Amino acid sequence: MLDIKVIRTTTPKTKPREDEPLGFGRIFTDHMFIMNYTEGKGWHDARIVPFQNISLSPAAMVYHYGQEMFEGLKAYKAEDGRTLLFRPDMNAKRAINTNKRLCIPEIPVEDFVQAVKAVVKVDEDWIPKAPGTSLYIRPFIIATDEFLGVKPSSTYMFIIILSPSGAYYESGLDPVGIWIEDEYVRAVKGGIGEAKTGGNYAASLAAQVKAHDEGYSQVLWLDGVERKYIEEVGAMNIFFKIDGVVVTPALNGSILPGVTRDSVIQLCKSWGLPVEERKISIDEIYEAQKSGKLEEVWGTGTAAVISPVGKLRWKNEVMIIQDGGIGELSQKLYDTITGIQLGKIEDIYNWTVEVK
Numbered sequence: 001m002l003d004i005k006v007i008r009t010t011t012p013k014t015k016p017r018e019d020e021p022l023g024f025g026r027i028f029t030d031h032m033f034i035m036n037y038t039e040g041k042g043w044h045d046a047r048i049v050p051f052q053n054i055s056l057s058p059a060a061m062v063y064h065y066g067q068e069m070f071e072g073l074k075a076y077k078a079e080d081g082r083t084l085l086f087r088p089d090m091n092a093k094r095a096i097n098t099n100k101r102l103c104i105p106e107i108p109v110e111d112f113v114q115a116v117k118a119v120v121k122v123d124e125d126w127i128p129k130a131p132g133t134s135l136y137i138r139p140f141i142i143a144t145d146e147f148l149g150v151k152p153s154s155t156y157m158f159i160i161i162l163s164p165s166g167a168y169y170e171s172g173l174d175p176v177g178i179w180i181e182d183e184y185v186r187a188v189k190g191g192i193g194e195a196k197t198g199g200n201y202a203a204s205l206a207a208q209v210k211a212h213d214e215g216y217s218q219v220l221w222l223d224g225v226e227r228k229y230i231e232e233v234g235a236m237n238i239f240f241k242i243d244g245v246v247v248t249p250a251l252n253g254s255i256l257p258g259v260t261r262d263s264v265i266q267l268c269k270s271w272g273l274p275v276e277e278r279k280i281s282i283d284e285i286y287e288a289q290k291s292g293k294l295e296e297v298w299g300t301g302t303a304a305v306i307s308p309v310g311k312l313r314w315k316n317e318v319m320i321i322q323d324g325g326i327g328e329l330s331q332k333l334y335d336t337i338t339g340i341q342l343g344k345i346e347d348i349y350n351w352t353v354e355v356k
């Protein structure tokens, strides 16, 4: 259990108006959580302080070798006034796995969740209420040793910042167009693909720029060895409904184990739909599309929730899905997950956690 000191701001910022478009990750609340790590002492000095810049040596290791990790989760304001988090223990557990891979000291699940709850409680009034909005929570850890040798740092900072946000994609729930990348790769088994770390996102940018230039909003990655099997979209996991069966790439060591991915699998199974987690080749998707069996495609992610895919571009082929519209299952998943997150639908899975 952390002993968290709270220093409140004396100059609160003006909160966005309820009708103001928030965008994603552009506005930050009044406070942030910080905790330091020092070798031999462990994690210490947990505190909530006014949102502020941090000062680091230009030799801080994070700037040079990218030893950092992050997470993403959301807080919602339910109609009955409760503040709800969605499966924060899953983020805490994934953070432990990321930390292990990047030689960052672990934070116990209870401490991670306690820190998230504490800072959200302090800035509870910042949770937006308009449809499609939430308070995006970004926990992250950076290596802070002042040193240019390549080794794990012996000091770190764990910080949590909060951002009232709208939909991740400007288009909201409108279907997105996705570019299937066959030149660059994102990750290989044994690499850091299943860790949530900035390097994976830096490595994705060249392909993302290329996709944007071609008029597509995201990149769908193929495996790094054969460039044949589907992996994930940069900010989302990916699902297909083929001839009545829901299929998604199996977690093979190079794919991020998404919290929304796991929730979608559980929901689809509970609705009696067959779900397969397995290897999916791009040829299989192409053939399914040609034969009319590709019924729906959607992405899942904390930021994006459910993002229907209306168009896939692979080499010179353009596959239009559902006439470019929102599929029935994608819509049902979006309504159910956001309904549970907002406390409107009974939470039979105990996914929501109240911030008191």
Ligand code: COI
Pocket (backbone or CB within 6 Å): 071, 072, 073, 234, 235, 236, 301, 302, 303, 304
């Ligand atoms: C999230 O969905 O929370 C993520 O971390 C993806 C990020 C690229 C916005």
